[in-house]
Amino acid sequence: MPESIRFFHFVSIEPINKSHLHFHFIFYFKKYQKSNEFIYTKVFKKIMKGELIENRVIVWNIEDSRKLFSEGYYGKPIGIPKPKIEEIDAPLVLDLIESLYLLENKKITISKSKRKVTVEQMIEICKDEHHDFDKKYLVYKNFRDKGYIINPGIKFGCDFAVYEKGPGIDHAPFLIQVYNRNEPITSTGIVLAGRLATSVKKQFILAIPKGKDNVDFLALDWWKA
CATH class of the missing domain: 3.40.1170.20 (tRNA intron endonuclease, N-terminal domain)
Incomplete structure (x- = not known):
């Protein structure tokens, strides 16, 4: 049986429009400029x-x-x-x-x-x-300001669940866990995150605040070896 390979890569989360969810997968971090963001409220x-x-x-x-x-x-x-x-x-x-x-x-x-x-x-x-309210709130604001619906993710065992349209309309495609930049990501944590995300058919993303305004997003993908 082929094994599943888990790896993280940076993703850029773009502001949402009225009909589509934009997740552009990249292997480098793109700095968000507030002046260039489309704020949909x-x-x-x-x-x-x-x-x-x-x-x-x-x-x-x-x-x-x-x-x-x-x-x-x-x-x-x-x-x-x-x-x-x-x-x-x-x-x-x-x-x-x-x-x-x-x-x-x-x-x-x-x-x-x-x-x-x-x-x-x-x-x-x-x-x-x-705990770590400042970091969690920065992540919450980041998603809300881009037009996403973000709810507590306690039932999924993570910090937030993110929707494109809203609960009851679509399923939350993304599970968000907020990490400190200096906090180590253990192999056990990666396995648990992968199992959680695949069991509920969602993308698991680590949100890592960077300074007072920016957030790095690190996505977990599974590949068959």
Whole structure:
């Protein structure tokens, strides 16, 4: 029986357009220039309100809940495991990372005990909840700014699951694990990543932050020897 050969190579993740997912595989790292990126975002007509409760932000207004979910698949409606936009009739639960992203982009305001939560305060809250938050948030922003839908990847055993169109519309084709640049990648880690990705028929990608603005993406491929 031929053995499977696993190897990593750098990939360049391009901004998404309305109909296609662009993944250009390259064997060198292409530096991302923000000025050259096409930022695809939905237009929010008004700033919506969220309430910080423990480690989640709740959007209580049903209309706002439906709008946030439909314009980027943010959050999860309470009590609706597989929501459809037209069926959303419940408050929306946002995790801390997406809440900060929406707050930074002035899509929502966040309050706690009727007091406004600032971006700086939200960052500190996120740091208390997430190990290596700065790196994970940089990766999250990188995908969101390029138009991808990015959700927690806990059910796949990784940091993030990335969609082209959104959960319930297409399957997440990419699983993302955030690594520190100085963190060694062990052979055991490579095997586990490969087994995970192939078992769920997805591409496994290591996201390695580089400085404050850039991210290297390293993809795992399997070949038959």
